[in-house]
Amino acid sequence: MQINKNFNDNLLTPKAELQKRIEKLQLELRQYDLDGALIIQSTDLVYFTGTYQNAHLYIPVEGRPIIMVRRNIDRMKTDSKLDVPIIPFKSMSEIIHFIKQHNLPLPKRLGLEMDVLPVSSFLRYQKIFLDTEFFDCTHIIRKLRAIKSSFEISRIKETSKMMDKIFRSLFEIIRPGLSEFDLVGEIESVARREGHQGLIRVRGFNAEFYFGQLLTGVNSAITSYFDGPINGVGLYPEVPFGPGGKIIQRNEPILFDYVGAKSGYITDMTRTFVIGSIDSKLDKSYQVAKEIQQAIIQEAKPGLPAKMLYDLAYKIAKKYNLIDHFMGAPYPVSFIGHGIGLELNELPVLAKGIEEPLQEGMVFAIEPKFVFPGIAGVGLENTFILNKSGLEKLSSFPDDKIINI
Template sequence: MSLPSCVILNYTPKQELFNRIHKFQKLLIKNCINGALIVQKADLFYFSGTCQNAHLFIPDEGEPLLMVKKSFERAQAESSINNIIPVQSLEEIPKNIFSQFKRLDKIGIEMDVLPANIYIKYKSAFQPSELVDVSMLIREIRSIKSTYELDKLKKAANLNFAMFSKVSSILKEGIREIDLAAQLEAVYRVGGHQGAIRMRAFNQEVYYGHILSGWNSAYPSFFGGPTGGTGVSPAYPQSAGFKTINKNEPIKVDYVGVCDGYMVDQARIFCIGNLPEKLIKAHEIAIKIKNHIIKETRPGMNGKDLYNMAYNIAVDSGNKDYFMGYTEDKINFIAHGIGVELDELPLITQSTDVTLKPGMVFAVEPSFIFPNEGAVGVEDTMVLTATGFEQITYFDDPITYS
């Protein structure tokens, strides 16, 4: 069955996929691993170009094998892998692999995301091969973006600009957070946003992002970022809720734009009326931190240096107690990697040694959060080039008043 002529899907180019596969194969050889089984959707898409129900086996040398349960027809259309075969059950996976690849002492799998019961089945099915973790090898490759990927990120940034440009025309006193969210998400969907935001971390999830106002932008949540919000119920306790938006309070729009699976993370502050001087000054400090990081960061630096730059500016401003949260809800990072997942590597923290490399993409998000008053700050997605940071997302940094 072919697609209607009016439907255009953007498939990952074959050369792009095989460049990624070859990089991964070099790491497999370096680590004495004979091949790797890719199952998780983000990794499967990254290496095969499809998210169908499938297993991808990448040997340390030679052509990979894509085994598809459903939909085989779509996988053939979406992936440029040469060797694609249909399967009906999990039991067929090891049989197909062992029949085509003979030297399999060690097989890599994604242990950071694979459910324990599936791992146990694989461990039994692939005997006598040893199963080893290749999660960090995969994430290491994905942390460096290609020209193709950067183009997707820039298109996602254009979608974000379109969304942020609509905020002021929709925003009015008395509107509920959830109503503002619905109208802005409609802008996203019309522009081609996929809706879902993929995250790798266990039990972390986000829907488009966060729209939070006043006290709700400082309300504690399980979410791993600096802000969370109440959400609409304890069943999904984050993001926009039924709170009405009032005058003279910060309104934080922290949303994730997506183009063909690639994400950018961006946040800006809006306000109806005016904000207290304390919040205005803190927002200016957040902008100062972002600009200082852009100015000073170079390849080869340790990621901890970025966090220390930011923290020292927060200390000098007198706002360290509210930097990236308050009391036990503080977080200890200033930036996170982003790509086909929201929480990619590297994570820039106060304690993690990370060597910064050209091609790494970060969401840099200096924020200040004041209990019962709200959050201020900015967030932008940036790529590290040979000479420093280049900002991908764009919109005016200062608070937008209406």
């Protein structure tokens, strides 16, 4: 017996919204000649059911999906508005039984989220679905999720408002003499008070992440395992990324790259602050980052191949002789931005060579950054919605960088 209502109704994803998502997936399944998809990853479950429990969501190419819940079925019933059978299950071997029981044909070609599904589970599916061919449907789902509905966009805007407040709070808290770690503790506390969910979903194996970076001076030039231009030293070798113990000083870059997450939806934002002034080379690079952002705002529109935004940024960096520092050094990344939504790393990838056209309803972060190894890194990042007429910048927080204390 659970409490009947865990959340206010306005927090639940509407039934029509969930149904539309499922219908769109069914259309795609048909395109790929798949008979169904078995969805188990937490974020994909959130996308199609509005919530996450330990469950298998079976979406047939035609007809009504079923949700088989291992734990906790009461929560799935109260927290999802999807109007489909929600049934308890204990063992994977029951899946076939439940598919038959709901008058659905057994899939001959079945989609699985193979980018994240563990081998041990896959080997069990192979033993259960004896006459089934498996297909990686990750890309199908990610492509669907890249185009945001107006419901999703309103959620993302709420997250962005929270992020503006968090960034403003930094100005009230920061002072020379605090360590990076002291400062993030205070900022994360503000974030939680403002409703930050804490957990930030990043798709993929080993995708460890915690809030983001607050990096100062030489630390802002350091990278890690993560596929980003700057990631910091971290406090311990066992968790070697993010803020560390360095004391914040005057006249050095303070790179604040934090990720907001609220009601599932994420925005990403970076500013480079300084208490005092920074070296003219770093200052100039920050101006170039702003110029890159401005050029992208002017150029981006639906239909443009994603790579064009990267190429444009590259061209501007080259014009200013900053190629050796562009998007990380000595190990640059080859993108200028990334899709964002329920996960930090969604489609589109705004990278070298990506031909896929930008589409209306995409939401992505643009993050021009420059790294000077052994010295510092500077950069700027904002999250944008791609509308019919072009990019809409979400944050109203200024792109500028000087703190006068």
